[in-house]
Amino acid sequence: MVIWWLVNMASPDIRLDHGVIYSIISPESRVLDLGCGEGDLLYPLVRDKRVRAQGIELDDKAIQECVKKGLSVFHDDIEHSLREYPDNCFDYVILNQSMQEVKNVDFVINEALRIGSKVIVGFPNFAFIRSRFMLFLRGRAPITKPLPYLWFDTPNVRFLSIDDFKNFCAEKNIRIVEARYLGERRIVNFWPNLLALNAIFVLAKGNT
Amino acid sequence: MTETGTKIDIDKSVGVVEPQYYTYAGPGKEHKLESGEKLGPITLSYETYGKLNKEKTNAILALHALSGDAHAAGIHSGHDNKGWWDDMIGPGKAFDTNRYFVICSNVIGGCKGSTGPSSINEATGKPYALDFPFITIADMVHAQRHLIDYLGIDRLLCVTGGSMGGMQVLQWVASYPQRVRSAIPIATALKHSPQQIAFNEVVRQSIMADPAWREGNYYAYGQPEKGLAVARMIGHITFMSDQSMEEKFSRRLKSGRFSFGFDTDFEVEGYLHYRGANFVKRFDANSYLYITKAIDYFDLSGGRLIPGGKPIDTRFLVISFKSDWLYPSHQSQEIVRLLKRKRVDATYCELGTTYGHDAFLVEVEEQTTLIKHFLDKTFNGYLVVSEHGIS
Numbered sequence: 001m002v003i004w005w006l007v008n009m010a011s012p013d014i015r016l017d018h019g020v021i022y023s024i025i026s027p028e029s030r031v032l033d034l035g036c037g038e039g040d041l042l043y044p045l046v047r048d049k050r051v052r053a054q055g056i057e058l059d060d061k062a063i064q065e066c067v068k069k070g071l072s073v074f075h076d077d078i079e080h081s082l083r084e085y086p087d088n089c090f091d092y093v094i095l096n097q098s099m100q101e102v103k104n105v106d107f108v109i110n111e112a113l114r115i116g117s118k119v120i121v122g123f124p125n126f127a128f129i130r131s132r133f134m135l136f137l138r139g140r141a142p143i144t145k146p147l148p149y150l151w152f153d154t155p156n157v158r159f160l161s162i163d164d165f166k167n168f169c170a171e172k173n174i175r176i177v178e179a180r181y182l183g184e185r186r187i188v189n190f191w192p193n194l195l196a197l198n199a200i201f202v203l204a205k206g207n208t
Numbered sequence: 209m210t211e212t213g214t215k216i217d218i219d220k221s222v223g224v225v226e227p228q229y230y231t232y233a234g235p236g237k238e239h240k241l242e243s244g245e246k247l248g249p250i251t252l253s254y255e256t257y258g259k260l261n262k263e264k265t266n267a268i269l270a271l272h273a274l275s276g277d278a279h280a281a282g283i284h285s286g287h288d289n290k291g292w293w294d295d296m297i298g299p300g301k302a303f304d305t306n307r308y309f310v311i312c313s314n315v316i317g318g319c320k321g322s323t324g325p326s327s328i329n330e331a332t333g334k335p336y337a338l339d340f341p342f343i344t345i346a347d348m349v350h351a352q353r354h355l356i357d358y359l360g361i362d363r364l365l366c367v368t369g370g371s372m373g374g375m376q377v378l379q380w381v382a383s384y385p386q387r388v389r390s391a392i393p394i395a396t397a398l399k400h401s402p403q404q405i406a407f408n409e410v411v412r413q414s415i416m417a418d419p420a421w422r423e424g425n426y427y428a429y430g431q432p433e434k435g436l437a438v439a440r441m442i443g444h445i446t447f448m449s450d451q452s453m454e455e456k457f458s459r460r461l462k463s464g465r466f467s468f469g470f471d472t473d474f475e476v477e478g479y480l481h482y483r484g485a486n487f488v489k490r491f492d493a494n495s496y497l498y499i500t501k502a503i504d505y506f507d508l509s510g511g512r513l514i515p516g517g518k519p520i521d522t523r524f525l526v527i528s529f530k531s532d533w534l535y536p537s538h539q540s541q542e543i544v545r546l547l548k549r550k551r552v553d554a555t556y557c558e559l560g561t562t563y564g565h566d567a568f569l570v571e572v573e574e575q576t577t578l579i580k581h582f583l584d585k586t587f588n589g590y591l592v593v594s595e596h597g598i599s
Binding site: 015052054060063064066067068069070071073075076083085086107122 | 485523525530539544545547548551553554555556557559560574577578582584585589
């Protein structure tokens with residue numbers, strides 16, 4: 001696994017967030033990827049870690065790409081896709097770079113925690129330093145690598161910072177098992193709310 | 209299978225094929241139908257394409273829709289009618305006959321070589337007509353299982369079909385899950401809705417209202433042509449979409465002006481007449497009655513598709529079409545919800561074609577991509593898939 005990690009850290013083809021999530025997921029686990037796109041995250045997991053994977057994706061062209069990779073995908077939107085699953089039927093439910101496009105975040109995360117023992121959430125940090133400069137100095141809505149859209153043409157309906165998300169988890173009694181903060185090319189360890197472009201949280205149900 | 213290689217493009221077609229016949233359920237061994245009645249002997253007409261491998265692991269059973277037959281691909285000697293799924297079955301096609309052995313058989317109750325109401329009843333020496341027992345989708349599948357046994361195939365790599373063919377796919381999984389490695393039901397449903405039953409009832413009534421139907425005993429006189437043609441016209445309306453009809457006919461007139469009479473004014477009318485008239489030449493009216501009834505009786509909802517708590521390892525690829533209002537996507541999604549609850553490995557895709565229900569026959573490109581790779585993964589696992597690499 002370490003070798004895979006090193007190889008892929010060096011490879012510009014593998015997204016850093018995918019590498020981090022790959023390293024978190026244990027072999028042969030059951031994984032549901034919400035908004036799996038063309039299956040670039042699930043594919044190495046299935047091939048190398050023999051993960052039992054299911055994707056959910058809305059775009060039918062992306063589904064065709066997934067099927068080309070041998071992945072199983074349901075054509076559905078994230079919010080409607082979760083209800084039928086029994087409790088705890090996945091080891092991991094992944095919501096990577098898709099939460100900001102979800103309208104009913106609270107519901108989706110709750111459902112994900114119901115059907116999965118752990119939930120991996122990855123999202124772009126709106127409080128990243130460059131975003132702050134764009135807003136503060138230039139007075140313009142921030143455009144960054146993980147948030148590249150213009151205000152009038154964006155799929156994103158949620159804009160949140162790392163600290164916002166931590167607050168959300170505390171308020172909803174969601175346990176943060178692990179958090180990783182990502183810069184453009186490497187892991188960020190200091191002041192993540194200011195210096196990280198992306199965050200990846202591993203969540204579990206809180207103690208009730 | 210023989211190929212002449214003269215008239216047809218061998219690279220893209222399975223070539224000239226010959227219908228084959230298998231007869232079982234002889235005296236004393238009659239097939240007990242779901243209704244409790246017995247039927248025998250039973251003949252199934254079937255065709256095969258490609259070669260069965262030594263391990264007998266590459267067999268695919270293609271299942272036809274209401275008015276289909278065993279002739280799914282290639283041409284018959286002396287005719288140039290291509291099989292109903294010729295675009296999908298052949299060398300390099302979705303069901304690649306260079307790799308797989310594809311079987312298609314005519315359903316019982318049909319009129320294209322398999323035992324049905326127009327067949328001779330050995331007890332009377334006359335066509336069965338309405339003495340033919342009622343058959344169900346499960347009976348059709350039961351008969352196909354006898355054929356698969358006869359061909360020596362223990363486990364099918366895939367069962368596939370659209371519309372009523374998709375119902376047979378689902379029935380195969382319900383009846384013989386251990387014999388189906390993968391299933392591709394297309395544009396189909398777990399059960400007919402009241403709207404679908406209603407269309408079938410109008411179809412049946414139009415046949416039975418024709419005096420030429422003679423309570424089903426028309427074989428000495430000829431088909432109830434008018435009733436059967438109207439029945440087929442209704443069918444064709446439901447197979448197309450509003451948009452595909454607009455594109456195909458719009459309001460175009462046949463002769464450029466109104467006739468101010470009840471002649472054929474619009475192109476769409478001409479098309480329906482043509483389809484109806486063609487159909488009476490090739491399809492038995494009583495078969496249409498029996499098969500539409502079998503479709504209406506079909507119901508695998510409420511846990512009947514995958515009974516019990518046992519997990520099944522059949523993989524699914526479920527396909528629906530956005531413009532199909534006869535078998536709308538929500539019916540395929542109902543299948544998918546069931547598969548989710550049972551944790552079955554499955555893929556579902558709704559394709560955006562405008563062809564309506566006909567899309568399973570004519571939308572080739574996207575179906576091919578999905579089916580080809582799905583089969584590849586089923587047959588080879590990740591040995592082949594890993595060559596794809598990460599993009």
